[in-house]
Amino acid sequence: MIHTHKVQNIARSLFSENKIDVFLGYQSGPLNKHDIPLIVTELKDIDRLIFTEKSVFNLTNYLKYEHCRNKRIGLIVKGCDSRALNLLLTENQIKRENIFVIGIACTGVVQVNGKKYANCEECVCPDPVIADEIVGPKQGLREYKVCGDVLQLAEKNVQERGAFFQKVFETCIRCNACRNSCPLCYCPRCSVGENTTQTCGRANTLPNAAAALLTWSLHLAGRCVDCGNCERACPLGLPLRLLHKKNEIVVYQNFEQHLAGMKTDDPGALYKYSLNDPESFIM
Ligand code: SF4
Ligand code: SF4
Ligand code: SF4
Secondary structure, eight states: OOOHHHHHHHHHHHHHTTOOSEEEEEEOOGGGSSOEEEEEOSGGGGGGOBOOTTOOSOGGGGGGSGGGTTSOEEEEEOHHHHHHHHHHHHTTSSOGGGEEEEEEOOOOOBOTTSOBOHHHHTOSOOSOSSOSEEESOOOOOOOOOOOHHHHHHHTSOHHHHHHHHHHHHHHOOOOOHHHHHOTTOOOSSOTTOTTTOSSSOSSOOHHHHHHHHHHHHHHTTTTOOOOOHHHHHOTTOOOHHHHHHHHHHHHHHHTTTOOTTSSTTOOOGGGOOOTTOOOTTOO
16 A cells, blocks of 8 residues: 555645645654654655555644644545544534545555554445545445454453453553544543643542543544554553444444444434434433
C-alpha cells in the first residue's frame, strides 16, 4: 500500500489551484518505525509527503487544534479515519466545505514487526466513507468480527477482568497522551481533566487513573471508530483498545448493530431515542 506519488500530485494541485491553506499528511519517521504526521503549508514541502503501510496515525485528530481552525484543509484518511471525520462533521466540529478529503482504500497498516495491527485484522470498513478523491482499489465492506485479546478477556470471570484492569490503571502515569490523541475527544474543558474536575485529581493514583480512563472510554462508547491512535500514543503500551472494543461490542449488540461514523448525519447510538427500546438492562 504505497501511494506516495498520487498523494503528492493531489496535494500539489490543491495548493497550485489555491484550494487549501494546509495539507495534513505523512512523512518518514525516525528509526523507520512509523510514518509521522506532516503539516504542509508551502508547495516546497510537498516532496516530503509519503503514504505507506506505516502511515498509521489518524490525522483527523489535528483538525481540533488551532493551526487548522478556520483554514481550508486537505487531508488523508483511511477507512477508520474517515469514520472519525464523519462524526466530527455530524457533531458540527468542522465544516465540510473547508475540507478536501483524500480517501485511501486501505489494506491495513503495520506494526514495527511488519504484522498488521489488531484493529486492521478486524476492520469492517477499510474504504473511506467520505472522500473527494479515492486512492487505491476499493476493498469493500467486511463482516463484523471480534478476535484475539478481546475474546480472551471476555472469557475471563469478573474478578479476573477486574484484576487485569486494576493492573492497567496502576500502571497508567496519567499523561493524557491517549485522550489528546483521540480525534473524538475535543471538549475544551474535559470532564476528567486535571484542572477542571473534582472527581479525579492530578495525583497519579489508582482511583484517579481508573476514574479518568473509565469515564473517557464511556464518553467514546458508540463514538470510537477503532482507529488505534490512543493505544499507539500510550508511552507504556497499555491495552486501551480492550476498553473501547468492549464498549463497541455492547453498543453493536444492543443498538441495531450500530458502528460509529459509518454514515453522514448519523448522530450515534447513544443519542437515539425510540419508544420501542426494550431497555433490557433495566431491572
Ligand atoms: S482499521 Fe481498517 S481502515 Fe483503519 S488502518 Fe486498519 S485496515 Fe485501514
Ligand atoms: S478512542 Fe482510540 S481508537 Fe477510539 S476513536 Fe479515539 S483514538 Fe481512535
Ligand atoms: S497514554 Fe497511557 S499512561 Fe498516559 S494517561 Fe493514557 S493510559 Fe495512562
